[in-house]
Amino acid sequence: MDDERVQKKILETVASLARYEIDVWTQVGPGVQVMLVDAISALPPEDRVQDRDLVIAVCEAVLSPEMEGAVWNANSVTLRAGRIPINAEIIKIREKAISILFELFKAAIADGERREILSTLRRAGHTGSRTEATDDWLNLTLKNATEVVEFLLGAAGPLSYELMQTLEHVYWYKYRRARDVSRSKARVNCQEASTRLMTAIEKLRDKFNEDQTFAKFKVLVGFESIFPYQWKERDENRADNYETQKEYRAAEAAKYIEAIGEQNEAEWLALIERIASVESNDMATFPPFAQFLTQLARSKPQTAARLLGLASDKVAGFLAAILAGLHESGEDKIYQNEVERVLQRGKYLAALARHLRLSKSPNVELAKRTLQRSMEVQQDVAVAECLITAMEAKPEDVPSKEAFFEPAIEYLNRKHEYWWTRAAWLPDQASSFFASLLERQARLLMPAMIQVPKVDYYVEQILIQIAKCYPALVWDCFASRLGMNKEDSPDRYEAIPYEFHGLQNELSKDPKLAIEFGRRIFNEIPRLFRFRGGRLLSIAFPSCPPNFAEELAKLADEGTKEDVEFILAVMENYHGEETTQEVLKRIIKRFPKDESIRTSVIISLESTGIVRGEFGFADALRDKLEIARGWQTDPRPEVRAFADAHIHSLQLRIADEQQRAEERKALRELQYEQTDELKDE
Template identity: 30%
Template sequence: MTQTGWGTFGHFQVWQQAGAIVQIILMERILSLSVDERRFFRALIIPIIRNMLSTELSGATADFNTVTFHRGEVPPSDLLRRLRQDAIAVLYEYDATASSETERRELIALLSAAMTVRSSGRAPNPELAAIVYANATEIIAYFTAQMDRWPFELRQKIEHDPLWKYRHHGTAPPPELTNLEAEEARGRLIQSILAFRSKVNIDSSFTTYKLLVGFQSVFPPAWNDRKLDHAAEDCYRKAEIEKLILTMDMDNADDWLATIRRCAATQSEDLATFPNFAHFLERLANSKPEIMLFYLRQLDSRLANFLTPMICRLSQTQIWPTVQELITSWIASHRFLADIAWAWGNVVALDLDTFEAIVEDAVDTRGDRALRSCIRSISWRDDANDAPRLKALLLKLIAYFAEQGDATWIRAWFSRHDRARLGIERARAIADTRVSGVLSRDRSQYRVAVARYRGRATRGSHRVFWASAPAFALARPGY
């Protein structure tokens, strides 16, 4: 049943002779099911609907020595109009009962695809375009009505599609490529998009969120300037962030803390998600350090992920001694060790005594995440002045992970960009100035650490260790 799209081999001839009869029969069967039954068969129904909503028609015919591939667009008809409306209605039903954000994102992607006419580079059939425009108008009106119950992350993703629809269909095509029905439908689509834009941007909480978080954000200049590039958008965001900071004071600090925590709670592994949020925290710490100190006193586990931008500028202010006392209290209470260790690699004002305390505490409490952050920070701060003390700490960390048979510390060591690309000649050149050189000169201690690692690590992780040898191993050929 999953092979029931317009373009499956064997159904192309059926479409030519009987139109969308197969899809109509399938939709009738789907609609005859109860709501609970449709929910049970969701994994089967979704691929069928995905094919039903496609406007492309493709297939192949063959004889004894030739295969011919055919491709085009679905011919418009009242049956097609009804079929698409029923399919979209089923997606609305699934959205109302979606049990996870992943399910809802899949549904939103299907609805977004239903708003597109795929015409293989040619102008679409005006009658088919009118059907898709009508569907898109309905879908965007649905997005507008449901917006308040969706999280900011999903709203941000949805907003991008209406912008592109507005850019592509905001101007009427040449008269020979359209008709009255298609133009009326296009006009209604544009009005629906403008209503959506107004509804989205009336929520100041969301407009602040998308200014600080994400890389698919849509801002007012994008609606008027089709050529707005990333650099211009970044300038706009930076300017708006400065305006936000000007509005902040101790009277509204609690409200802003809720906003900041909401931004920090965003789940994403994409490095493009948080640069502007980090910039906002840095500028806030630099401009209004007393507010940042207020937030640090209320730090939680999610916000601690952004400890580096929160404190990097505070080291240049009069409140830095207070911040150091706060960090010391966190270490003493075993809190935020991994985040403090990470920050130590970037914030030069954090001294080596603080770092040693983190390592000792993390080893005692078996905080593997904190210890990996320590190795990463040694990679970033292994200068000549600190090398002797860092050498002992690094050996201790390697020995700890050897006891666990854990090779993941190697990835932390390679976190520094130049180290990941380091060649033998470069390694030899820095051998006398960094921890790398101290370790390579002290062969006995290095051999002990490696021997313990080899004895404890699994066979697979042992291979990873030698394939990804750190710079201090490359600095002395023969190891």
């Protein structure tokens, strides 16, 4: 076991110890939690920082307002939850945990660490969700939440804009909840505590928004922003309305752009740099910022040009948005100058290619030049953008396939760059592109389809389009994936998916072609065919549709013994569907005495898939018994003889499985009875 897994196991164990368990509480109360928190408090500060994950896990557990437990018996489990009684020890535990988290927060050096600690601190204001909070508990959580806000107001120190944005979002919801409590006639005893929390949150809000740069920041970036009108809005549906927020942002952004001039341009360029430096993997973070840059470039192209002249790589990452605005501004000279500068420098070509991909005014010659320059300076991302543009755009909006698509895909294949498959969000019009491909052009896509570690949704969408015209290429693709050497394949390589999500509709149209593919793979790798090629055929023809069963039945009549072995390797992936019955009967008629074939037929007939319950397998065998009895009326004597023998075997197995299930159940009941007796003693 590696160090990371050991540490994870230790963390899970300590967190489990720190949780309030009903059975433990009845014996020692919060004794375990007191010992753990006291032990952490006794550690030197540097040790607490070093073991911060463990410390946070314990603090999170002891700040819970609820305890839980489970009662097990032989046939069921009952989950229990209860409210922790408030006493001096619980209050002290919570105070110590909050104090420990405050110290960890002040010692944190990165926002990621601070966010984790803040998430745990917010649990101090959580009243629980499985049991109703008493007034005492509500007052305690309101008090603890107020302490956290007051810490953020002072001792926490300066916070990044990203954290301020998140905190305002979090405490806006807590403010609304506290406001509801302050107005509730049923919570008269909690009104004072809720009012104190509201006052503290208002101070935190005002402190954040005194910084006018932060006020602009949250308008232009992020999806957690809270705006002034939302604090005043009493209608919660309107306050939460996304379209209203979008309109507010657009109006404020327009005001900002209107106010940008020579006197404050440097300040705005600095803010744009600051926003561009925000690190986020969430695609919802930057759309408002990109729209702002487009609008700025459209309204004030000279300002945008100066921005690009001074821009860092971070800002240049939004070049596509700026170019879109310049293109719409009517200042063609500025736009052309910026485009030429990108082409000459050979930098930021991916942004230029993306701009062309998204542009409503296509430029065929510029697209061709962008691809050529991208390949010259080996800008792989830019080449991939050009490739996806070729797939998405109308034929008249891009260079010919020979001049654009083919060079792009050949370049990426030579570089062994196949990640572009996940970036290709194919729109409906992409189907016309694939339909127009020659077979040799479609074949150029196959290296990526073979080398990607997994046939996920994105890859499957491409394969679906190819299969509409060239299904043989798709079967060849899977043949190559199945034949991939472990040494040559990427990490975590999955040759075939668990199931298809649309590709089966295309592949199942031609069962003869599928069987030809299957026989070829069977000849190459017969030993594991059932689990590889056979399973692939079963997901391409789910539930063994009639057209597939008919072709297999013909092969069972006319084929060699190897053909029959191939059929059985496929059949073993089904679960005795009705369409498989005739195929298996014909095999038995041809090879009534061959034990290996009879065994494979039995495996195919008895395959059950998932069963449920302690008698699930016995019940599944009873269903198989009814199917076998239907074979006794078949006109072929070989089939009837097989059915008689199989029925006898099934009856014995059912009796054996029923007895074993009953024994397991009786033993389990006995074990739980003994456990209960020991508890009573």
